[in-house]
Amino acid sequence: TTRDLEATNIKRIGIMGGTFNPIHNGHLIIAEQVASQLALDQVLFLPNNIPPHVDKKKAIEGNVRAEMVNLAIEDNSHFKLETIELAKGGVSYSYNTVLALKKKYPATSFYFIIGADEVEYLPKWYQIDELIKEVIFVAVRRHGYQGKTKYQVIWVDAPLIEISSTDIRKRIEQHTSIKYLVPQKVANFIEDRRLYQND
Template sequence: MVMTVFTPDVALALESETVEIKRRVGIMGGTFNPIHNGHLIMAEQVRSQLGLDEILFIPNNIPPHIDTKTAIDGTTRAKLIELAIEDNSDFNLERIELIKGGVSYSIDTIAELKRQHPDTEYYFIIGADEVAYLPKWYRIDELITMVTFVAIKRVGFTQTSEYPVIWIDTPIVEISSTDVRQRIEQQRSIRYLVPLKVADYIVKNGLYQDDKH
């Protein structure tokens, strides 16, 4: 009888082939009222630098903030996201929080995503200004066991947290949804602040024409 003997290197290689490789997916959550180029730059830089398979954009239904702000309806915000990302096959829209309705808690969303996709590891992307608020997030001690937080470095914000956070360098782009809305209301240009298709849709549908949103 002929016995096959593998060298340690070959044996290790064969063993590694049986190990399940999980998909690695980034999450960009928020109101996206509206989505702008700063969101897209952050998402692409995280995807590239961490080698993620995909970025999911998840618009919330009702944000869990005490000072809740009024946003246009979720269907329209989702449409703007679709227009913004349709040319990037690594970006996708996830409507899970809009479908669920009610207040959108990250832990509920992540729990449901992990239930649907147990073979996926999730990376939750936040801004440097949000890191200091992590202790106030709903059920944060459970949430940090379910996702890896990725924060975008920003001048003036310390890179420390009591929770594990991966810090990422990206070009500093000072664009905010609030500023975009104000410019629209004041009939000022938003060209190059949001994707062209998003700007066209906003104009054609008369979105953000007053200060109520």
């Protein structure tokens, strides 16, 4: 029937938000697992602006973080960089961003991908009770977090990956290798630009 046809025309898009400071293989692995297990057509990688109070040295400019995202995702045709928050500037709330994305991508169901740390933080998200009506939250486990929540989330079984941007920044400062923790192109970029170094 026409209704069935319409239903199949609804796109399924994942939203992978983060500061990506820098993007790492954990982000890529979970996005790919969610996309494959929930049959998503696309995953949008959405870099957030970093609030001004964050350490200057470690808060790499938005366009540079976005460039690293592009290097990381360029070999995956389902992954796309979405710069809507960077373009807007200032602080963005996911709720407002999602409303803007719904206009930009009509006839779409959105799957908001988060790690267990963010699952626990959901009660603090701006307008969470409204946001939860607009997207389906998809969660993956993360070391050190129970991910207990009263909100409805779909748990997807992805490998438990103990990689974080914080750990990567620390390793760079200590001149320890980050090879295999981030895509090689990202590692090269960080080295060429001497990002996250103390000196």
